[in-house]
Amino acid sequence: xxxxxxxxxxxxxxxxxxxxxxxxxxxxxxxxxxxxxxxxxxxxxxxxxxxxxxxxxxxxxxxxxxxxxxxxxxxxxxxxxxxxxxxxxxxxxxxxxxxxxxxxxxxxxxxx
Amino acid sequence: xxxxxxxxxxxxxxxxxxxxxxxxxxxxxxxxxxxxxxxxxxxxxxxxxxxxxxxxxxxxxxxxxxxxxxxxxxxxxxxxxxxxxxxxxxxxxxxxxxxxxxxxxxxxxxxxxxxx
Numbered sequence: 001x002x003x004x005x006x007x008x009x010x011x012x013x014x015x016x017x018x019x020x021x022x023x024x025x026x027x028x029x030x031x032x033x034x035x036x037x038x039x040x041x042x043x044x045x046x047x048x049x050x051x052x053x054x055x056x057x058x059x060x061x062x063x064x065x066x067x068x069x070x071x072x073x074x075x076x077x078x079x080x081x082x083x084x085x086x087x088x089x090x091x092x093x094x095x096x097x098x099x100x101x102x103x104x105x106x107x108x109x110x111x112x
Numbered sequence: 113x114x115x116x117x118x119x120x121x122x123x124x125x126x127x128x129x130x131x132x133x134x135x136x137x138x139x140x141x142x143x144x145x146x147x148x149x150x151x152x153x154x155x156x157x158x159x160x161x162x163x164x165x166x167x168x169x170x171x172x173x174x175x176x177x178x179x180x181x182x183x184x185x186x187x188x189x190x191x192x193x194x195x196x197x198x199x200x201x202x203x204x205x206x207x208x209x210x211x212x213x214x215x216x217x218x219x220x221x222x223x224x225x226x227x228x
Contacts, residue, residue, distance in 0.1 A: 042220035092156075098207060100161055
């Protein structure tokens with residue numbers, strides 16, 4: 001089954017404690033991206049990757065890092081989380097940047 | 113640069129009534145357009161997409177949308193609302209010939225409420 005898998009689904013952490021949210025897709029897609037969803041703001045792109053070892057900032061990259069060492073994986077790293085990063089995060093993959101996006105189930109992150 | 117405006121953060125309709133969710137876009141080139149649905153505690157699921165073929169696009173669950181270039185609109189409709197349609201709906205745009213890496217740009221979403 002074609003899917004995007006994110007882990008964990010829920011995470012509560014403390015300010016400053018590094019964390020990683022994993023994302024994996026099994027569709028051999030070139031393009032992957034991370035979004036955060038906040039009430040009234042919709043989905044905002046954090047980072048995207050056009051292919052292996054090619055990543056770039058989206059609209060709200062501050063406080064986040066990503067890597068793309070393999071085509072299927074695109075982890076999101078928060079080196080020093082802060083409460084304003086409390087949000088719902090989605091990973092997505094596309095065959096190409098402008099084609100339909102396939103989304104993971106989401107990760108609800110709370111930073112206290 | 114591309115952008116999407118969804119009119120109405122909340123729309124309430126009665127069960128059995130027409131559903132109309134509005135989406136207007138801005139794009140420097142002929143766009144691709146998408147509607148996604150998000151049910152509670154789930155990810156986004158594609159409802160339908162316009163990729164420069166027929167201007168009236170049919171999607172899943174009885175939804176359809178019409179691309180109107182002159183109005184820069186891509187409104188989502190369903191003739192008869194069902195309780196299970198209650199969800200958040202997102203319109204999105206991309207630029208197929210722009211060559212950029214921006215991916216899809218999403219609107220802020222419309223929460224559809226179905227009254228019994």
